[in-house]
Amino acid sequence: MIRRxxxxxxxxxxxxxxxxxxEVGVSPVAVFSDPDAHAPHVREADAAVRLPGASPGExxxxxxxxxxxxxxxxxxxVHPGYGFxxxxxxxxxxxxxxGLTWVGPDPEVIDAMGSKxxxxxxxxxxxxxxxxxxxxxxxxxxxxxxxxSAGGGGRGMRVVRSGAELAExxxxxxxxxxxxxxxxxxFCEPLLEHARHVEVQVLADAHGTVWALGExxxxxxxxxxxxxxxxxxxxxxxxxxxxxxxxxxxxxETIGYVGAGTVEFLFTDDGSFHFLEVNTRLQVEHPxxxxxxxxxxxxxxxxxxxxxxxxxxxxxxxxxxxxxxxxAEDPAHDWRPAGGTVHRFAxxxxxxxxxxxxxxxxxxxxxxxxxxxxIAWAPTRHAAIxxxxxxxxxxELHGLVTNRDLLxxxxxxxxxxxxxxxxGFLDQHDLTTxxxxxxxxxxxxxxxxxxxxxxxxxxxxxxxxxWRNLPSQPQTAVFEHGGExxxxxxxxxxxxxxxxxxxxxxxxxxxxxxxxxxxxRTTFPVAVYGDRVExxxxxxxxxxxxxxxxxxxxxxxxxxxMPGTVVRVAVEPGQRVxxxxxxxxxxxxxxxHRVLAAAGGTVAEVLVRAGRQVDAGDVLAVxxxxx
Numbered sequence: 001m002i003r004r005x006x007x008x009x010x011x012x013x014x015x016x017x018x019x020x021x022x023e024v025g026v027s028p029v030a031v032f033s034d035p036d037a038h039a040p041h042v043r044e045a046d047a048a049v050r051l052p053g054a055s056p057g058e059x060x061x062x063x064x065x066x067x068x069x070x071x072x073x074x075x076x077x078v079h080p081g082y083g084f085x086x087x088x089x090x091x092x093x094x095x096x097x098x099g100l101t102w103v104g105p106d107p108e109v110i111d112a113m114g115s116k117x118x119x120x121x122x123x124x125x126x127x128x129x130x131x132x133x134x135x136x137x138x139x140x141x142x143x144x145x146x147x148x149s150a151g152g153g154g155r156g157m158r159v160v161r162s163g164a165e166l167a168e169x170x171x172x173x174x175x176x177x178x179x180x181x182x183x184x185x186x187f188c189e190p191l192l193e194h195a196r197h198v199e200v201q202v203l204a205d206a207h208g209t210v211w212a213l214g215e216x217x218x219x220x221x222x223x224x225x226x227x228x229x230x231x232x233x234x235x236x237x238x239x240x241x242x243x244x245x246x247x248x249x250x251x252x253e254t255i256g257y258v259g260a261g262t263v264e265f266l267f268t269d270d271g272s273f274h275f276l277e278v279n280t281r282l283q284v285e286h287p288x289x290x291x292x293x294x295x296x297x298x299x300x301x302x303x304x305x306x307x308x309x310x311x312x313x314x315x316x317x318x319x320x321x322x323x324x325x326x327x328a329e330d331p332a333h334d335w336r337p338a339g340g341t342v343h344r345f346a347x348x349x350x351x352x353x354x355x356x357x358x359x360x361x362x363x364x365x366x367x368x369x370x371x372x373x374x375i376a377w378a379p380t381r382h383a384a385i386x387x388x389x390x391x392x393x394x395x396e397l398h399g400l401v402t403n404r405d406l407l408x409x410x411x412x413x414x415x416x417x418x419x420x421x422x423x424g425f426l427d428q429h430d431l432t433t434x435x436x437x438x439x440x441x442x443x444x445x446x447x448x449x450x451x452x453x454x455x456x457x458x459x460x461x462x463x464x465x466x467w468r469n470l471p472s473q474p475q476t477a478v479f480e481h482g483g484e485x486x487x488x489x490x491x492x493x494x495x496x497x498x499x500x501x502x503x504x505x506x507x508x509x510x511x512x513x514x515x516x517x518x519x520x521r522t523t524f525p526v527a528v529y530g531d532r533v534e535x536x537x538x539x540x541x542x543x544x545x546x547x548x549x550x551x552x553x554x555x556x557x558x559x560x561x562m563p564g565t566v567v568r569v570a571v572e573p574g575q576r577v578x579x580x581x582x583x584x585x586x587x588x589x590x591x592x593h594r595v596l597a598a599a600g601g602t603v604a605e606v607l608v609r610a611g612r613q614v615d616a617g618d619v620l621a622v623x624x625x626x627x
Contacts, residue, residue, distance in 0.1 A: 002026055002077040002101060002302055006070035007045070008091075009081030010060060011356030012370060013282070014041035017079050020298040029073040031066060033059035035364045040356070047073045054366050056590070060084045061182055063091040067098050077101035077305065079298075083368070086281040087114050087150065088182075103305045105259045105280050112255050113278040116149045117187050123275045126254040128247050130275045131266070134188035136170045143193070145224075146170055148177035149185035155590060156180065157224040159191060172585070175567060176592050192274075194422040197221065198233055198267040199279075200248035201289045203297065203314075204257045205304050211314040212245035213289050219421040220410060222335055223591070227403065228410060229285035230322040231292050233267075234381060234419030240271045251278060259304055260286070260297050284325070284373070287354060291321035291377040320381040322388050324407045326397070328369040331406045331432040336561055337369040337589040343399035343529045351376045351391045363400060365563045369589045371402065381419075385411050398527055398534040405537070406431055434482065440501055442535035443486045445513035445524035447477035448497070449535075450542070453510040453528065474498075479533070479540040486540065556604070556623045558595060560614045564588030569610055571621065575603045583621050584608065601625040 004027040007014045014030060018041060021028040030045035035054050042048045049069035051059035059065070063085055070078055078095045080086035080103070089110040095102045104110070113119045120130045134140055140160075146169055148156025156177030158169040170186060178184035201213040217233035218226040236244065248263035255278070262283045264276040286297050293315050304310075328338045342361040347353045355372035363369065374395070376388035389411040392404055409431045410416055416425070426432070474489040490499040497505035506514040506521060514523045527534040531542045564586035571583050578600045586593045605622040608614060 002103075002306055004029060004046075004073070004075045004077070005103070005302070006031065006049075006066070006073060006075035006078045006100075007041075007081060008060070008066045008070075008078055009084060009086070010036055010039065010041060010367065012354050012372065013081040013083075013284075013356075015044060015356060016354050017081065017298055018044050020296055020302070023296070024299055024302060026302065029070070029075050031060070031069050033366070035362070035366055039361070040358050049073055054364075056084065056366065057179070057182075063088065063094050066091070067094050067100070070095070070100055071098060075100065077103055077302075079103040079301070080281065082279075082281050082284060083180075087279070089114055101305050103259070103301050105257055105261065109255050109257055110280045113280050114150055115185070116147060116277050117185075119278055120275065122255065123251055123278075126250055128251055128254075128275045129273065131189045131192070134190070136166065136186060136188050140166070140188060141190070143191040144188045145191045146173045146186055146188050148173060148181065148183070149187055150177065150181040150183035156184075156186060160188075172592055176587075179567075179587060180590055192266050192268065194424050196233070196235055196267040196422050197226070197264070197276075198236065198244065198273065199262045199264040199283070200244055201283070201286065201297075202248055202252045202257065202261050202263060203300055203304075203310065204252050204259065204261075205310045206258050206307065207309050209310040209312065210249050210252045210257070211310060212248050213293050213295070213314055214317055215241060215244055216283075216285055216288060217421065218285060219423050220416075220425055221423055222331070222426055224423075226285060227325045227327070228322065228407065229288055230320065230381070230384070231288045232317070232320065234421075235267065235269075237271065240267075240273075243271075244273060247273070247275070251275070260301050284370075285323055287352060287373060287375045288321035288323045291352065291375060292317045292319055294318070319377055319379045320384045321375060321377045322381075322384045322411075323373050323375045324388060324392060324411070325373050325403075326371045326392075326395075326407070327403045328363045328371055328400045329403055330401045331403050332434060333561070334593075335403075335432075336593065337365075337591065338401040339363045339365055339369075339563060339589075341399045341529075342371070342397075343532075344396050344527060344534070345372070345398075346396040347372075347374055348391050348394045351388065365565075365588045367590060371397075371400075382417070385417060393537065396525075396527075396534075398539075399529060399532070405434060409435070439481050439486055439538050439540070440488055441503060441515060441517075441522075442524060442538040443477065443479050443481070443540060444488045444490060444499060444501055444503075444505075445508075445515070445526055446479060446533040446535050446540050446542075447475070447488055447490065448505065448508040448513050449510055449526035450477070450528065450533065451475070452508055456510060474500075478543040480543055481538065481540050485543070556599075556601065556625055557619045558583055558598065558621045558623065560586065560616055560618045560620055561595070562586070562588050562593070563615050564593070564613075566608045566610055566612045566614060566620075567592065569606060569608065571603045571606060573603050573606060577601065577603060577623060583623075586614070595620060597623050599623065599625050 006029045018028040030048040085091040089107040092107040146158040174184040197218045204210040220228035262279040265273040352375040378384035474491040503517040568585040601623040
């Protein structure tokens, strides 16, 4: 019987496991790196153990520190979550060798499936259809997909369309895989464009019972990482579902799988499918299965680790569930990750929220930029889509650039509604560019709310709002939104607020402004954080009337788009480069990001080296145009 459980992870999944621990009466123990010292999962656990350091390699990837933490805290079991060491057989063996219960499959099974190369051979011998494995060093037919043999989550994956870029992309995939999983082994397989990513949730006990708990459609991806998942898949017919379940069950039985796991497939329009991998852990998207089948997969993981038996048949599914992943990233700028402070995070009632952050949380550069998952269940797919899109649209998420608006656009796209999805969906439908919207009403609301805030702090608070010696001149407020300047003007009169916008101001307070247009009233909630003003879903930056002098960046200078670590410098002084050439590679939030030359010219200076930490705005290199 598990009494105290160490959760060898962080963020959203740590909080998710803690929640089940509370429900089943198990005492949860957290671990934390230095940047995570004040994270919600640390506070919510019964005890927490520090892992000195910041990077994953210093902390959450240190199996020896995690085992020592479990023993020091008096834990008798370890749950690995997902990512980090969740699919590391050596870690599982170390846990067992310390006399602790491992909440997961046997290390031998993890070993067998941990290498995607070996796993594909094992599945092929069991009659499960697989794609051919290709050697990156040999002649290939393009396009191909370079994949990390260990781990997942899109890390260590690269699409290669020609032999000229193969070596560079293989090297990049190896670096990223080594950083994320401690194993830089990669391989290639044919790229099936416009196929669907469909996976089957399996749950197996140690007594021979295996459940196939439905399939999940995970085709909406960016950088080979899922951002929207749902169950059931809109494309899988009853006949195809039966074949998928048979293949997944056969895969689990072939390797003697015990616990919760996932068998992933590429699914084509003709109903055929090919094995991708077995994830020997809980998946990020497991909540949609829980919502449709009415199960707690974490509770079952704990029970199975204690030796419990599954009933002979799985529960009957009902309805439809969709999950959207909220990331701190900018889709309009190549999905660039964004750090900073989460000033406000509030999701409307009626949907499930699995989150790693709360008001005041800091999002740094060391870990995946996942903020939260929002999950909607409804009797039908159409109802679930509408429910989730509305909840995301009304979510208050202040302080960071996120993918929230892109998720809403995707959910409301006609092709998504029709179930016409595939892994290239976001490439086919350009949804990364924000739709044009008139933000001037929101800017007016920001200006009026800021004026009310200033008025409340003045000793002459009895003066009418907006009082001026020269009342004929309007007040002007200037903001920045999406790189554009937004200017609004208004003037207080005896009749109310006059503005050049075609609307009437009904009321204004420091926290909300109500306007009316054509008989329709709209209230804008306003939140202010320094020079940032959040007006509903519109984020504005106040442009000061008298800006401070700014240091001028040298012409041709390339600056860091985000904080991170330089992992590779591709050029040297005196080298001639073309526009779009790779200058260097930054690693931030567990992903590599190429920094490219904005224009052709000659490299005059390289100001960084591999291994150096840089901040956003730091000058990395200078390219002199035309020389």
